[in-house]
Amino acid sequence: MKELLLKRKAKFIQYLVATFMFIIEHYAQMVMFALILGAIEKADASYYKNIVVLTVIFVIYVPLNFLISRMLRIRYMRDTILDVRKQAFDKIINMPFKQYSQKSKEVYISNLVNDINTFENKFFISLLNFLINIGMFLISFIILIVLDYKLAAGMFVFSILLFFLARFFSGKTISLEQEVSTSNETFTTDMANTFSGLEILKLNNIEDKFLVKSLGSISRLEKKKFAANVFTEMQRNVIHVFAFAVSVIVMVYLGTKMQGGLSLGMVGFIFQLCSSMSSYLIEAFPMWNQMKASVTIYNKIAKPEEYEVKIGRGNQPFKFEKQIEVSNLNFSFGSKQIIKDASFVIEKGRKYLIKGVSGAGKTTLMNLLAMVYDDFDGSIKVDGVDYREIEEKSFYDKVAFIYQDVFLFEDTIKNNITLYRDIPEEQITYAAKVSGLDALLEERKEGLNERLAENGKNLSGGQRQRISIARAIAKNAEILFVDEGTSNLNEELGKEIEKVFLELDNTVIAISHRYYEGVTENYDYVIELKNGEVNCYPACDYFNEVITC
Known part of the structure; x- marks a missing residue:
């Protein structure tokens, strides 16, 4: 996977820059929120007007930032997915015949279509969100160390606990994605068999029976997808509940700080940092598990294998003279x-x-x-x-x-x-x-x-x-x-x-x-x-x- 991502180093760096643009936008949003709270606390009309002007500029900046970031990312994503398709196709084409014949052609079609679409839809979304959330977590953590090292230490302990909780969910996430891949292969094979034999089914008036069978195959596939999606959402919700409890503790802690003279704007900024750090990890760790599951799919469909077939793996040319x-x-x-x-x-x-x-x-x-x-x-x-x-x-x-x-x-x-x-x-x-x-x-x-x-x-x-x-x-x-x-x-x-x-x-x-x-x-x-x-x-x-x- 490392070789795949770094094949186009310049484009990958461009992808990281585009990712960093989201992080800049997020912190600009936090600063704007803190400035607005400060303007309310100051009750100065002139200062408030300046903040309104900055807010208008920020509103214009957000969609432009998204468009530029999207343009920087899209070509790298497209070229990388094309590489995956080529690798998967090359793997099948260059497979020894005996190895190839162990599976039906519909399984290979499923690998080239369903599995690659799954990788495309989930890997880059997961990678982008993981990089953004981990990046913002690290920056927020550094800022928090400067502002309140005790609170930063508490948030660090919280992040370690979330890491181990995410690891607990990792194996099941990978297992469910593999089950979806296998169900896709079975479904594609069943559909191909049905359509290949449709003439026979109609001539013998048994298409209704095969319709029931096909619906059963569809149902099993959708159940596997549903189970994978529910589990992903469940792990996110479990982490979210844990993070909410931490946010309440942070709020109580900042309340005591306000009594010590901390300004409303600074309290709002620090609370945003802490709650955002929780949100970053809530998003990042399930995305990490999803990336690992996607890498497993990639290795299955595109990574070269050591074949057990012995014949034909030599290096002598075939010469038939006698x-x-x-x-x-x-x-x-x-x-x-x-x-x-x-x-x-x-x-x-x-x-x-x-x-x-x-x-x-x-x-x-x-x-x-x-x-x-x-x-x-x-x-x-x-x-x-x-x-x-x-x-x-x-x-x-x-x-x-x-x-x-x-x-x-x-x-x-x-x-x-x-x-x-x-x-x-x-x-x-x-x-x-x-x-x-x-x-x-x-x-x-x-x-x-x-x-x-x-x-x-x-x-x-x-x-x-x-x-x-x-x-x-x-x-x-x-x-x-x-x-x-x-x-x-x-x-x-x-x-x-x-x-x-x-x-x-x-x-x-x-x-x-x-x-x-x-x-x-x-x-x-x-x-x-x-x-x-x-x-x-x-x-x-x-x-x-x-x-x-």
Whole structure:
């Protein structure tokens, strides 16, 4: 947090100056009050007129002071919040895939929206008020030492007691803010699931049931917010009651001083100092607790973490010239072993089809080859370099993935192929041609610059899948991972897409339940999973014995 606040030192100093302007205004107000009391006590018309002129000047000064202070603070606050948003986004984007996949995307959306809004709304308000109140407390305390050191000593003892009282409330404040953050994540996930499945809900006429569920989620979130707000207000009120008792004691003490000859104006000024000191602490300590809670939220969403994921955290570049060698590979989910002592080789440029019954572990094996999982026994090496020594970014720069559900951005066909990378135009055109997008581009007026609807809703399933293939070709990926890439397509279209996979120069590792006669046999090898055991067969031998698995 210190690094965040001091990133722009000049702007932070400007922010402190703007804060100090509030303090000057406050003491000017106290002086004006004391002068007015003095004018009443003097009963001098000429002196009173001078005080009225000063009061008018002060009334004009107050809004100008606020405006100038606001302008000095706002840019620093805006830039700092922008830094928080960037840090939070960078943290998610650079997170290892395995770590990222442990939570739903809605949780990350909640972090980027709800938690940052909470930080923005509470941290700077709390910081500003804390600095103002602590600053004014210290100045008032110094002035009080000069005017009455005994009273100053009493107020110091009072401040120590308030400090320990605030510490008593600190842990609960942080805990409640964390609960609000978690409830926001749950609420965002529930709402996303409801809207994603709204069509199914309406078709089955069960939207009312989900409305009740959604209202329950909203209610739980609002209860958490209410509890946090009530607790913050409660601690402020408890401190306020304590401070009121001290103010009464101060008033009695000053009454005895007046009998000793202290003027009404000075009594009024000293009483304002003491009561203001109480008010400063009443405001400052709950704000301090709120700041600590906000810092906890910041650390959660933006502070870099040490990840447990081992694979992909190395520093060796991914170079695939000859083969990927899998040796004595074992992998389990909990107590269930999925892969048992598997050993096989993936040769560069060859096409591999992973087969097995549903639940046999086909996707698990592909994920192991794609550096998704790290908690396996045995070894996976590419040209002699262990997967655990390879840098994740280097690996993913040279591989591509095609899934049965293709995600497309609401942008041009070109940007959906390049994924916003700088790729030569001829390479994009080549990728579109090889993947069979010629017909689509010819029928669209803007060609590659044609904009797609949300998630490509204005395209057929085959067209969407061909864009996904074009991505891999344009990227010049060395390995293409295909997980049920044709399962959502009809027989004829699926067969055409499968042909495209097999005609590529890239290494292809695919999973498919389908068998396309005259096409599927063209894979080089079939990797079969059965009861955890993995065997690799030449495709021609495998399909001479079985047609489907």
